[in-house]
Amino acid sequence: MLNTEQASSLHTELDLYALPELVDAFVQDQLQAVQAVQAAAPQLAAAVAAALPRIAAGGRLIYVGAGTSGRLGVLDSVELYPTFSWPQERALALLAGGRSAMFVAVEGAEDDGPQGAADLAGLQPDANDVVLLLAASGATPYVLGALRAARAAGALCLGFANNPGAPLTAQADIGITLDTGAEVISGSTRLKAGSAQKMALNTFSSALMVRLNKVYGNLMVDLRPSNAKLRQRALALTMRATGADPLRAAAVLAQCEHHVKVAIVALKLGLTVAQARAALDAAQGSVRQALQHPS
Known part of the structure; x- marks a missing residue:
């Protein structure tokens, strides 16, 4: 048996x-x-x-x-x-x-x-x-x-x-x-x-x-929020990763359709959303590599 x-x-x-x-x-x-x-x-x-x-x-x-x-x-x-x-x-x-x-x-x-x-x-x-x-x-x-x-x-x-x-x-x-x-x-x-x-x-x-580079540190940074709860989570993750204040983090998230990865790179490196996306693409989606080796 x-x-x-x-x-x-x-x-x-x-x-x-x-x-x-x-x-x-x-x-x-x-x-x-x-x-x-x-x-x-x-x-x-x-x-x-x-x-x-x-x-x-x-x-x-x-x-x-x-x-x-x-x-x-x-x-x-x-x-x-x-x-x-x-x-x-x-x-x-x-x-x-x-x-x-x-x-x-x-x-x-x-x-x-x-x-x-x-x-x-x-x-x-x-x-x-x-x-x-x-x-x-x-x-x-x-x-x-x-x-x-x-x-x-x-x-x-x-x-x-x-x-x-x-x-x-x-x-x-x-x-x-x-x-x-x-x-x-x-x-x-x-x-x-x-x-x-x-x-x-x-x-x-x-x-x-x-x-597959869906996480930065231990943060869930490839989140694409589809409701109010997840948008709040995206904001909290972005603020934790960057130290940005709520208004600044929210503004950048709005520009990149609340894609946390893009917001983090844009905020930490002072890039536009388009530049942040390009940096992530060059780093195969790795936030860490994008931050260390911006294009």
């Missing part, structure tokens, strides 16, 4: 727990998710290193999964645009059962390996694409079908599973095992198995975006 399907020996009378004890059992068990991601850190670093040149060459991130794993892939993909201005057409997600499966379980969809292959092939992957394949069991047919299609196209395949020795991690170019063990509620991989997947995806994509 898979580790994720085992019954926990620690909570055999879970239904009898007093409420504080019940909540504590769930919270404490989540700590194992953190430990599982920590143990997989070398593989995550290798995945970022392998993905970077492909993505820098124009490749896409393609997430594939079923059920909870698939929904977590969708979540990571859609958050890249508001956080890092990553183009939406370069962060795609395939969920077994289609878009409606995001909200309502589509029974049997995860067992359809040929459909997984067809869905992936429909995106016309190539050698620059990076395919992130997610399955708690590590053996979901839909995901394995997508893996076969991705490998046939020469894409980089990253396999995320919560069981050691899973077919998914064995067949991927880089296997990332998040060994979270038995769940508090037997077999419910929406618990710590899902938490570990969320953390691993977040770590991978965030580290990749740092390497």
Whole structure:
């Protein structure tokens, strides 16, 4: 039996727990998710290193999964645009059962390996694409079908599973095992198995975006705000990075459509918005390099 399907020996009378004890059992068990991601850190670093040149060459991130794993892939993909201005057409997600499966379980969809292959092939992957394949069991047919299609196209395949020795991690170019063990509620991989997947995806994509010059120091500077809250955040980030007063920072942000990167370079170097954009282009989008070597 898979580790994720085992019954926990620690909570055999879970239904009898007093409420504080019940909540504590769930919270404490989540700590194992953190430990599982920590143990997989070398593989995550290798995945970022392998993905970077492909993505820098124009490749896409393609997430594939079923059920909870698939929904977590969708979540990571859609958050890249508001956080890092990553183009939406370069962060795609395939969920077994289609878009409606995001909200309502589509029974049997995860067992359809040929459909997984067809869905992936429909995106016309190539050698620059990076395919992130997610399955708690590590053996979901839909995901394995997508893996076969991705490998046939020469894409980089990253396999995320919560069981050691899973077919998914064995067949991927880089296997990332998040060994979270038995769940508090037997077999419910929406618990710590899902938490570990969320953390691993977040770590991978965030580290990749740092390497793609989407961050200056530890500031989220490639933000393009689309609402009032994000415009306030853009203002705060610009002020922190430059020391400019609110009026000056707001004025420059307005000139550059609230693109924080451009505002920082313009303010720190005393450039026009057009000159700041040119400096960033010459520095491949790196704020640090633009500041150190203005053109």
